[in-house]
Amino acid sequence: MSSVWSEPSKADDTEKSTTRKRSSSCYPEPAFLRHALEFQLPNPAMPPSDGQLCLWKFRAEWKRISRIDGLGTLSRTEASRVARLPSSAMSKQFAVGRAALRKILSGIEDSTPWKMIIREDALGSFQIRTARDVMHGRLLNAGVWVIVALSNRPLGLASAIHTARRAVPPLEAQKRQRAARADVRSRTLADTGVRWLADLSEPMLGDDAHSLRFDTPHDGAWHLVDIPFAGAHLLSAASASPVTQIHAYGWTTSNGRTITF
Secondary structure (H helix, E strand, O other): OOOOOOOOOOOOOHHHHHHHOOOEEEOOOOEEEEEEOOOOOOOOOOOOOOOEEEEEEEEOOOOOOOHHHHHHHOOHHHHHHHHHOOOHHHHHHHHHHHHHHHHHHHHHHOOOHHHOOOEEOOOOOEEEEOOOOEEEEEEEEEOOEEEEEEEOOOEEEEEEEOOOOOOOOHHHHHHHHHHHHHHHHHHHHHOOOOOOHHHOOHHHHOOOOOEEEEEEOOOEEEEEEEEOOOOOEEEEEEEOOOOOEEEEEEEEOOOOOEOOO
16 A cells, blocks of 8 residues: 655655655554453463464453452552542452453463562553563553553554444445544554654544554554454554464453354
């Protein structure tokens, strides 16, 4: 796919010319491998390798992890955040997400959940230094769902709910779907901390392809990919290097059926 930016005119200054040369193009779509939900993978589980993105999707409920066990794994800082959140629902969602994250990481490191050291930055992105590598991750609340993403490269993650209204002409419905997709992709890229996002246009972000490469003058190439999700949810992830394989835990039932609700 060719760049959507037009050639700069002679009157354009250097900064504007640089902006217009930024482009998006298609990457090959990564293999999407659906799995039943499992927090602790077969031991010893390897952390995500080059080209891999691992996702976990689960409800913010004390089911796979008991409330007593889950709360007991949280750090003092995390427990303090649970106590300070303005509603019990928000506290529960945060606590379930962090407890699940710690259980996932403990399986990868063959350790105990409460011993995992999670370093989080101002954007909510976290890093975990393992015995073999540094993992990058995101934890996202998407309605009743919690999403955990892990990679060995910096990443971004965002979601939204897009509901098609009835009695809307097909062309208008398509336009609204494209605008919703563009919004989620823009917020996904913003979640990476890359600074050039204000210069991206809606046509670029609303491209019908589901696996896009975005080139930047200062932050390298980023791979943005749309993730199949439940119902009306839209979900996108962005990685600082090409993604060739996505392992999605919680996208099927225990008997292998795809979860569509």
